Amino acid sequence: MSIEYLREKIDNGVHFNLIKTNKFKTNLINFYIVRPLSKDEATKNALLPLILKRGTSKYNTSLEIQRRLEELYGANLSINVNKKGEKQIIRFAIETVNSDFIKEENLLRKILDMLNEIIFNPYTENEVFSQNYFKQEKENLKKRIEGRINDKKTYAVERCIEEMCKNEKFSIYKYGNIEDLEDISCKGLYEHYRSILRSSPMEISIVGNINKDEAINSIQDTFRLHREDIINLPREEVIKAIRTKNMITEEMDVNQGKLTLGLRTNIPYEDKLYEPLIVASNILGGGANSKLFLNVREKESLAYYIYSKSYKYKSIMIIASGIETENFNKALDIIKDQIQELKDGEFTDDDIEQSKNSLITTIRSMTDNNYSMSEFYLSQALTKDTSHISDMIEKINKVSKDEIIEAANKLSLDTIYFLRKKNN
Amino acid sequence: MTPNNLKNERLNEEIHFAELENGLKIFFMPKNDYLKKYAIFATNYGSNDNRFIPIGESEIAEFPAGIAHFLEHKLFEEPEGNIFNEFSKLGSYVNAFTNFNQTAYLFSCTDKFYENLELLVKFVQNPYFTDENVEKEKGIIEQEIRMYDDSANWKVFFNCLDGLYHKHPVKVDIAGTVESIYKITKEDLYNCYNTFYHPSNMILFMIGDIEFDKAFSIIKNNQRDDLKSIEGEIVKEYPEEPESINKLKVEESLSVSTPLFNIGFKDLDIGFGGEDLVRKQLVTSILLEMLMGESSEFYQKLYDEGLINNSFGTQYVGHKNYGHSIIGGESEKAEKVLSEILSYLEEKQKSGLNKENFQRIKQKYIGYYFMDFNSIEYIATTFVNQYFNGSSLMKYLDILEGIKFKDVEKRFNQHLTSDNYTLSLITPK
Structure with missing residues (x-):
């Protein structure tokens, strides 16, 4: 396989990652600003991408930015915030077709310039963001936060996590909250942005067919990084004892109820039981051959979708499903039985083999997607993990039945969240 | 076999093509540096095609809305159980989708491509519908429809199509309605299957690091031998749609x-x-x-x-x-x-x-x-x-x-x- 990975420190707290390959027809650059997830700044960080997209000192309006991107053969620019464990990450991504395919020289340099404009030269008036853009985007973010209820599947999962981790940072919504939004001033936001540019750990990644020296030179020529003391990123708290035993019911005018269970895995990602846990989760609810799918869907026709998913950084597991409101007890009983069976080792060697194969296919498939590759190496950097894809596959392959049972027995049910149909 | 070859220099990609005697068309695009291998087996039959002359008959018949999608769900069932299981054993990912005009079955894998391919070709050509397994599916599809009923993006789109069209079936949800799917019978499914899943109405496309000759023989050796060749095109009928819109x-x-x-x-x-x-x-x-x-x-x-x-x-x-x-x-x-x-x-x-x-x-x-x-x-x-x-x-x-x-x-x-x-x-x- 023709993929090389290189990582190099290029400035105080700034790392460059090169994922060198010629299999893609594009070059992708990701610029990540990593922040600790905290209530104080989550809403501000969520507001930044919306404002930065509005204009730069060279391209004052989003119309000008868009036209420039179109000239660059439809370069894709996206800026967003994401939550990885108890970290909040602002990601600037730009991707464009590789110069081999079109008659345009130095396309990589041109998209780097565009990225530099967006990140380091935002449009300002009186040395702060434009009041106009600020007001409009504050309103847009408010709508987006209120819009959480629109997608019921995601909403139910996020609400379950929020209730379960009530007293922990992990409960903070990636777009922040409306009360904090009201308190943000244009000047305060601008100063916050200036400060995080100086003090945050940054990861710059390129996926494409580029040589290392050329890439580093271009990056250093383009970006003017003024680095100061770099903040420390605390590791996530992994709570071992259940503080709250919850049963939360919420009513909404919906056709389908959403039953979501939150469990503590009690296994940090550094633990040797981490890979066995991943296999256990796959046996329980990883796909069409999983215990939950076979029993809740295929045997009882109670749901169209049901799955389990474990969250690496925070050591929790979520089981999510969509069911008729009146089938709540029936579905819950089956899910609990299946968790118990997993703990009792009621699964076959075939089930283990299938789960391992399916996990390995997923890991290998990552290498065919440039965005996934970039995210994978970011996640390795955040967890200070230097292992490669082949090491991960080997660890999965080595997992034994006893280890799976041991990992499963550490699971403890914490929160049951049910979004139910309103009684009329 | 000598496949036809279509090369696009600017794109630096090529496609190979071959056709079986029963009319199945097979396409292949090499992607040698990808780990994933992918195949899709599709029929030119979707949720819009509810009125047609079933194979061996001479009159137009009408079927309940959502039947193409129902059929897609049921093809995964085999006498020995659910075919998902067999793909899982190989560590591959199998899925299917139905849209307005097609139904497609696909898998992706990074290993054992040829075993996966054989499974795909076999299960799509092997319908197994019983009164019991058809009944069981209704609850599952009902939950699928209810899930979409809560999706505002989905509803706003279908309501728009309902506003645009008086009669064309594109205005009806791909999965049908809870009422329409409960009318579907085993016999309906066989009727639709036998008409539209004839190899001459289907194509198979493969992509990845694959040997075409080897894949071709697997496909060829796993064709049903009980099929008659069919003459001419399948007659589908769509209601005459006025030019005007239905609702403002x-x-x-x-x-x-x-x-x-x-x-x-x-x-x-x-x-x-x-x-x-x-x-x-x-x-x-x-x-x-x-x-x-x-x-x-x-x-x-x-x-x-x-x-x-x-x-x-x-x-x-x-x-x-x-x-x-x-x-x-x-x-x-x-x-x-x-x-x-x-x-x-x-x-x-x-x-x-x-x-x-x-x-x-x-x-x-x-x-x-x-x-x-x-x-x-x-x-x-x-x-x-x-x-x-x-x-x-x-x-x-x-x-x-x-x-x-x-x-x-x-x-x-x-x-x-x-x-x-x-x-x-x-x-x-």
């Missing part, structure tokens, strides 16, 4: 925070497939972007006035016997957005389009074409789609580059007129 406005309330809208414009220039259809799709998409895309003054004006947010977007969908442009987004004042769009279109009809905007957006589409070739899933599904529409993914770039400013101007004059639109609105409950 369709409104519904759901649990959402902000109202959602879809404004649909019905396409009257229909009745053809092939490269002309692909050209029309591209011309219309470019036109919509020139008028209302993120780089247009109109978009910026509505955005600055707070009438729209970044969920605003346009799309054109064109098929042989129907077509529509849809402009959608979120807005507290959707009626105002509509009236702004209508007066803007009228004003633009007079003042004319801008050629520079055309050049820029065309350039963007050329970039997108190359970028899309990063994804083998995209290549596979788009290839199948274009094939059934009578064109080829490999010709797409030539068609795109051949588009002239005057094609877009001409299209503007006959599409997006003030008497063929409908407004679909979802309001918060």
Whole structure:
């Protein structure tokens, strides 16, 4: 396989990652600003991408930015915030077709310039963001936060996590909250942005067919990084004892109820039981051959979708499903039985083999997607993990039945969240 | 076997083609540096095809809405159990989808491609429907329909189609309705299956690091031998659709925070497939972007006035016997957005389009074409789609580059007129 990975420190707290390959027809650059997830700044960080997209000192309006991107053969620019464990990450991504395919020289340099404009030269008036853009985007973010209820599947999962981790940072919504939004001033936001540019750990990644020296030179020529003391990123708290035993019911005018269970895995990602846990989760609810799918869907026709998913950084597991409101007890009983069976080792060697194969296919498939590759190496950097894809596959392959049972027995049910149909 | 070979130098990709005696067409695109291997087995039969002459009969028969999708679910069932299990053993990922015009079965894997391929070819050609397994599926599909009933984006789109069309089946949800699916019987499923799953109505596309000869023999050696060859085309019938729209406005309330809208414009220039259809799709998409895309003054004006947010977007969908442009987004004042769009279109009809905007957006589409070739899933599904529409993914770039400013101007004059639109609105409950 023709993929090389290189990582190099290029400035105080700034790392460059090169994922060198010629299999893609594009070059992708990701610029990540990593922040600790905290209530104080989550809403501000969520507001930044919306404002930065509005204009730069060279391209004052989003119309000008868009036209420039179109000239660059439809370069894709996206800026967003994401939550990885108890970290909040602002990601600037730009991707464009590789110069081999079109008659345009130095396309990589041109998209780097565009990225530099967006990140380091935002449009300002009186040395702060434009009041106009600020007001409009504050309103847009408010709508987006209120819009959480629109997608019921995601909403139910996020609400379950929020209730379960009530007293922990992990409960903070990636777009922040409306009360904090009201308190943000244009000047305060601008100063916050200036400060995080100086003090945050940054990861710059390129996926494409580029040589290392050329890439580093271009990056250093383009970006003017003024680095100061770099903040420390605390590791996530992994709570071992259940503080709250919850049963939360919420009513909404919906056709389908959403039953979501939150469990503590009690296994940090550094633990040797981490890979066995991943296999256990796959046996329980990883796909069409999983215990939950076979029993809740295929045997009882109670749901169209049901799955389990474990969250690496925070050591929790979520089981999510969509069911008729009146089938709540029936579905819950089956899910609990299946968790118990997993703990009792009621699964076959075939089930283990299938789960391992399916996990390995997923890991290998990552290498065919440039965005996934970039995210994978970011996640390795955040967890200070230097292992490669082949090491991960080997660890999965080595997992034994006893280890799976041991990992499963550490699971403890914490929160049951049910979004139910309103009684009329 | 000597496969035909179609190479596109600029794209640096090629496609191999071969046909079996029973009429099955097989395509293959090498992607030697990808770890994933992917195959898709599709029939030219979707949710729109509910009225047709079943194989061996002579009269048109009508089937319950949602039957193509129901059939897709049931094909996974085999006498020995669910076929998912067999793919899981190989560590691969199997899935299927039904849209308005096709049903497709696919898998992706990074290992044991040929075993997976054999499974795919066998299970799609081996229907096993019993009264009991058909009954059992109804509860599952009912939950699938209810899940979509809670999706505001889905509802606003189908309500818009309902507003545009009087009779065409495209207005009905792909999965059908809870009532229609409970009417489906085992016999109905066999009837549809036997008509549309004949190899001559199907194609198989493969992509990845694969040996074509080996794959070809596996496909060839696993064909049913009890099939008669069929003469001529399957007769499908669609109700005669009036040119007018059905309803000016369709409104519904759901649990959402902000109202959602879809404004649909019905396409009257229909009745053809092939490269002309692909050209029309591209011309219309470019036109919509020139008028209302993120780089247009109109978009910026509505955005600055707070009438729209970044969920605003346009799309054109064109098929042989129907077509529509849809402009959608979120807005507290959707009626105002509509009236702004209508007066803007009228004003633009007079003042004319801008050629520079055309050049820029065309350039963007050329970039997108190359970028899309990063994804083998995209290549596979788009290839199948274009094939059934009578064109080829490999010709797409030539068609795109051949588009002239005057094609877009001409299209503007006959599409997006003030008497063929409908407004679909979802309001918060």
